[in-house]
Amino acid sequence: MTFHEHLRRSAGQAIAAVPIAETREIYAVSFYIDHERDDPRRPILTIGYNTETQVEAVSNQPAGRPSDLAEARWNYAFWLQNELAVIGDSSHDPAGARAREDWIREAGLWYAEPAVAADWTTAAERLAQQIDARFNEACIDLAAELHATGVIQESLGRPMPILIHELEYYDDVARWTEHANPPDLANEFTNWVRNG
Numbered sequence: 001m002t003f004h005e006h007l008r009r010s011a012g013q014a015i016a017a018v019p020i021a022e023t024r025e026i027y028a029v030s031f032y033i034d035h036e037r038d039d040p041r042r043p044i045l046t047i048g049y050n051t052e053t054q055v056e057a058v059s060n061q062p063a064g065r066p067s068d069l070a071e072a073r074w075n076y077a078f079w080l081q082n083e084l085a086v087i088g089d090s091s092h093d094p095a096g097a098r099a100r101e102d103w104i105r106e107a108g109l110w111y112a113e114p115a116v117a118a119d120w121t122t123a124a125e126r127l128a129q130q131i132d133a134r135f136n137e138a139c140i141d142l143a144a145e146l147h148a149t150g151v152i153q154e155s156l157g158r159p160m161p162i163l164i165h166e167l168e169y170y171d172d173v174a175r176w177t178e179h180a181n182p183p184d185l186a187n188e189f190t191n192w193v194r195n196g
Helices: 003-016 052-059 069-074 094-106 122-148 151-156 171-180 187-195
Strands: 026-035 043-051 085-087 162-165
Touching (some): 003 122, 052 069, 122 151, 171 187
Parallel strands (some): 026 162
16 A cells, blocks of 8 residues: 555544544644654654634633634644544554655655764755655645545535644645645634734
């Protein structure tokens, strides 16, 4: 199975497994992109969601509250942090981790990790950036496909934005999310990222 096939299958199964009782409360799906053990050669995709109940709960907590309702809705730090799937992580998804490494190797982007941080080369940094760009594009394509094939509509009961993001928010996150969703579906989030 190719890495793209693995992404599609894992994401579809994860979203289809959301309990029907929860779907009424969900307002957005998270495609959180990170790296296993901070290794740029090992990007992972964590799929989750947030609910209106969670927004209300964090808005009313006595300490560590978000600055406003928009931050409670869109800042991943205040989300449920549920993990419907952690695709490509060697402990959660060993088959996906192998498929991801094969996919990166086939693209000619795999590199040996420097033994000492001082030996990190510009060439390795460029390869790491290319891996990130390729992985991000695969996640954008996956989200768009989940919309186009009706997986989101069928599993969650209605169209819902899929946010493609990292822990930090910046213009690329807004751009990725725009490309991943039907026109205007993620406007509230992308406007918050750009104007927050």
